[in-house]
Amino acid sequence: MLVEEIMHRIVHTVEPELSIREAFQVARQHRIRHLPVVKEGRLVGIITDRDLGHALLHMVDDEPAAEALAHPVSEVMRREIITAHPLDFVEEAARLLYQHNIGCLPVVHGERLTGILTRKDVFKTLIEMFGVHQPSQHVEVEVADKIGVLAEVSRIFSQHKTNIHRVMVYPGRQPGRLKLVFRVQAINMLGALRDIVSAGHRVLWPPLPPDAGKPGECHE
Template sequence: MLVEEIMKTDVITLPPTATIYEALQLLQKHRIRHIPIVDEEQHIIGIVSDRDVRDASPSSFIKNSDHSELQNKIRSIMTHPVVTIHPLDFVEEIARIFYDEEFACLPVVRDNKLTGIVTEKDMLYKLIQLTGTHVQSSHIEVKVPHKPGILPEVASVFGKRKTNIVSVLVYPYNDDPSYKILVFRIQTMNPLPIVQDLRDAGYELMWPNNIPEPKL
């Protein structure tokens, strides 16, 4: 999946000559947390967060506080240079940037011009979609040998019952490279027949592992 598929294109921006007060107004009005700072040609030259603005604002607990700081230029508190991503970057790869750098948002740039923005909330929602947890489904985890062809082999068990697979994920099994965990979400509220089919085929279930096998 590409960044251009999840990025927001209606980005609220400010020029570096705008005031901190203007940034505060935009953050409150649009309920956003970041404002990219751009020049006249839409080149991104900085970024300001709600925390930056809050730290630069006078405390509401101090009576008769001086609000003149709010008239300072936004460039005085913006972060620069800015880490950016491209619309054709893979979402899975930029997730690593969010994690490693602890960013809350990443501006999207094409031909050196700002074209969109991706937030950590966008990433979390996309993860929900990729894992299939946004639809009613049942969760099954199967421990399998780490060998070529194992995924279609296990999936064929679902196919025999014409069960729709909503999503498939692959996890490592602890620290043992000989095995991996296949995580299926299937579109049924009664997974018991599939669970039994998997057991009959000799697969070890990690979940559900508390459903007893029928007594003969």
């Protein structure tokens, strides 16, 4: 999934010459926390509600609040901006938000602002990608890291009429292992889980009943 598919295309912005008071009003009116600063369509900075509050606290130490609020946004905006491109993958945007501990990513094409993506937008998309917004069950299977193993386990689910909503792949507990995490829809998965174990894989979740037999070693 690409950033352009989930970004907000209507972006509320301010210009560098706008006063801090007016920027506060824009943020309050539209109930937003992040305001890109643009000049002639070009992104030149960004300011958050926290930036505005901190800047104002420092200013009023030296001058009356009314005068501090009259200062231009350009004096308090952040000029070093972490951005995304419309054709970036959503997981790359998530990495940037996490790595830089920021709440939003202005989306730019060249120097022109084309959208904005917030941490909340990315979380919502990742939840949908994991399938946890739908009624489903969580299954974890540890397998050997070999060609065709995902298809093999998926085929077992299919044979038991178990619908797979989502699947994610992670490194296993040991070298040469993979963890397959499924979100599946089924009334009773015990038969499928038994066959997965019989095929030589290890079911990590859900816990199997004692009569299901001990999980075998993964086939190499």
